[in-house]
Amino acid sequence: MTLILIILLGVAMLVGAIAALYLKDLTSAVVAAGLVSLFASVMYLLLAAPDVAMTEAAIGAGLSTVIFLYAVQKTVKHEAKHD
Amino acid sequence: MIKRLIALTLVLFFGYIFYQAVTHWQPDSQLQGVSKEYVSREANELGAMNIVTAIVVTYRGLDTLGEVTVLFLAASGVALLMRRRNITTPNRKERRQASEFIHTGAKLLTPVIVMFGAYIFLNGHLSPGGGFQGGAVIASAVLLLFLAFPKYKLKHGFLNTIESFSGFGYVLVGLLGIYFAGGFLDNRILPLGDFGKLLSAGAIPIIYTLIGLKVGIELAGILENLKGQEA
Numbered sequence: 001m002t003l004i005l006i007i008l009l010g011v012a013m014l015v016g017a018i019a020a021l022y023l024k025d026l027t028s029a030v031v032a033a034g035l036v037s038l039f040a041s042v043m044y045l046l047l048a049a050p051d052v053a054m055t056e057a058a059i060g061a062g063l064s065t066v067i068f069l070y071a072v073q074k075t076v077k078h079e080a081k082h083d
Numbered sequence: 084m085i086k087r088l089i090a091l092t093l094v095l096f097f098g099y100i101f102y103q104a105v106t107h108w109q110p111d112s113q114l115q116g117v118s119k120e121y122v123s124r125e126a127n128e129l130g131a132m133n134i135v136t137a138i139v140v141t142y143r144g145l146d147t148l149g150e151v152t153v154l155f156l157a158a159s160g161v162a163l164l165m166r167r168r169n170i171t172t173p174n175r176k177e178r179r180q181a182s183e184f185i186h187t188g189a190k191l192l193t194p195v196i197v198m199f200g201a202y203i204f205l206n207g208h209l210s211p212g213g214g215f216q217g218g219a220v221i222a223s224a225v226l227l228l229f230l231a232f233p234k235y236k237l238k239h240g241f242l243n244t245i246e247s248f249s250g251f252g253y254v255l256v257g258l259l260g261i262y263f264a265g266g267f268l269d270n271r272i273l274p275l276g277d278f279g280k281l282l283s284a285g286a287i288p289i290i291y292t293l294i295g296l297k298v299g300i301e302l303a304g305i306l307e308n309l310k311g312q313e314a
Contacts, residue, residue: 050211051135054203058219063302066226070309 006046013039026072034065130275131208131284139213140287144268148257150215151294155250158301165308181231189231196224204295208284214291218298225303229310237307242300249297256286256293 013036020032037060044053114122121138131137139147203210204217228235260269270290276283 051133051213051216054212054216055219058216058223062223063219063226063306066306067309070306070311074311 002046006043009039009043009046013043027069030065030068030072033068034061037061037065126278129270129284129287130278131270131287132279133208133210133213135211136207136213136287136291137284140207140290141268141270144257144290147294148253148268151250151253151297154298154301158305161305161308165311181233185231189227193224193228196227197221200224200295200299204291205288206281207291207295208287209279209281214294215298217291217295218300219302221295221299222302222306225299226306229306233310237303242304246297246300249293249300253290253293253297256290260286 016032016035016039020029020036023029023032037056041053041056041061044050044056113119121142122134125131125134125137129137129141131141200217200220202217203212203220204214207213207217225237256272257268259272261267264271268290270285270287273285273289275285282288
């Protein structure tokens with residue numbers, strides 16, 4: 001059961017990471033990157049590392065996502081087109 | 084073309100390394116080496132229920148001091164680079180206010196979240212979490228305030244004083260360890276107390292409280308500097 005959950009979380013993290021790479025809207029990309037951290041923190045909890053899970057949830061999913069959002073807000077909304 | 088070829092070679096090379104690492108990997112069935120030492124000696128030696136905390140604060144205390152320094156440098160760098168950008172663009176229209184729900188929710192939740200952060204670092208030696216986690220939770224309470232009230236300002240004088248004294252106190256506790264116990268950042272300058280009680284494990288709760296305050300204020304400061312003047 002735990003194994004299935006861990007595999008599902010791993011797949012969800014991969015999907016989030018790929019979405020963060022390919023999404024053109026930078027706000028959505030930042031949120032997708034935050035999702036990776038959120039799934040990672042649940043994964044740490046399942047792997048019996050609650051200390052790391054707390055850090056990942058508070059800093060990875062919370063603060064760094066918002067810091068990226070502030071940065072996006074101060075620059076441009078969309079990724080520049082290049083070759 | 085050449086660039087692609089180099090990239091492909093690199094990817095294949097890394098793939099080979101990972102393949103080698105995975106095929107020859109065997110999970111340990113029991114603790115070995117230094118981790119075994121820590122786990123078997125910790126309870127009698129340092130008296131902290133959470134072994135992770137005992138390792139982070141005491142056995143590997145110097146690394147933690149380094150981490151706190153790195154965070155301090157990062158916060159100083161952000162402050163140096165962002166603080167001057169206070170020029171608000173003139174024709175930026177006034178933002179819509181956050182709704183009543185967010186205002187009330189933020190007012191209601193912020194004290195509770197700060198209290199939870201304090202709980203995490205005060206219980207660092209008993210339950211999972213510690214100074215860094217508690218500090219991050221406190222900073223996220225400040226973040227909630229910033230989202231609900233964009234014009235909110237932190238009280239810098241007061242907070243900077245607390246932050247400076249926390250950093251100073253942390254190093255001071257470490258130095259006291261040299262004179263009264265086994266070495267730098269040794270937690271046995273205070274009595275170890277009863278195993279599993281709030282007031283136990285020597286100086287670990289003090290060190291984690293100082294770290295928690297310092298980390299919380301630094302992260303909140305980073306957030307405020309990035310937010311800028313009006314946001």
